[in-house]
Amino acid sequence: xxxxxxxxxxxxxxxxxxxxxxxxxxxxxxxxxxxxxxxxxxxxxxxxxxxxxxxxxxxxxxxxxxxxxxxxxxxxxxxxxxxxxxxxxxxxxxxxxxxxxxxxxxxxxxxxxxxxxxxxxx
Numbered sequence: 003x004x005x006x007x008x009x010x011x012x013x014x015x016x017x018x019x020x021x022x023x024x025x026x027x028x029x030x031x032x033x034x035x036x037x038x039x040x041x042x043x044x045x046x047x048x049x050x051x052x053x054x055x056x057x058x059x060x061x062x063x064x065x066x067x068x069x070x071x072x073x074x075x076x077x078x079x080x081x082x083x084x085x086x087x088x089x090x091x092x093x094x095x096x097x098x099x100x101x102x103x104x105x106x107x108x109x110x111x112x113x114x115x116x117x118x119x120x121x122x123x124x
Contacts, residue, residue, distance in 0.1 A: 101108040
């Protein structure tokens with residue numbers, strides 16, 4: 003008999019708290035409009051479609067240009083590698099000729115280089 007009865011509806015409360023506020027309809031829920039869009043909206047949508055097609059075309063041509071640039075860069079890189087291999091071969095051959103002409107000086111130079119590296123590393 004000593005039970006307290008709280009009102010069931012929130013409208014009976016003179017000032018609602020955060021728990022008891024009535025929910026307003028969601029503003030984020032779009033209302034269905036059965037009327038067709040105005041003519042200006044159709045024109046804007048068509049213009050957007052046209053710009054999308056133009057953008058796709060530009061993207062395709064940019065992709066082709068990039069592919070061609072990559073192929074040209076690859077060819078230039080291969081040519082550089084070939085030139086470096088040739089110059090390395092020439093340098094090695096030149097060094098071999100020098101060592102064959104002056105074997106004693108070559109051994110002395112190798113010993114001096116080894117001693118220098120040993121001192122630096124300690």
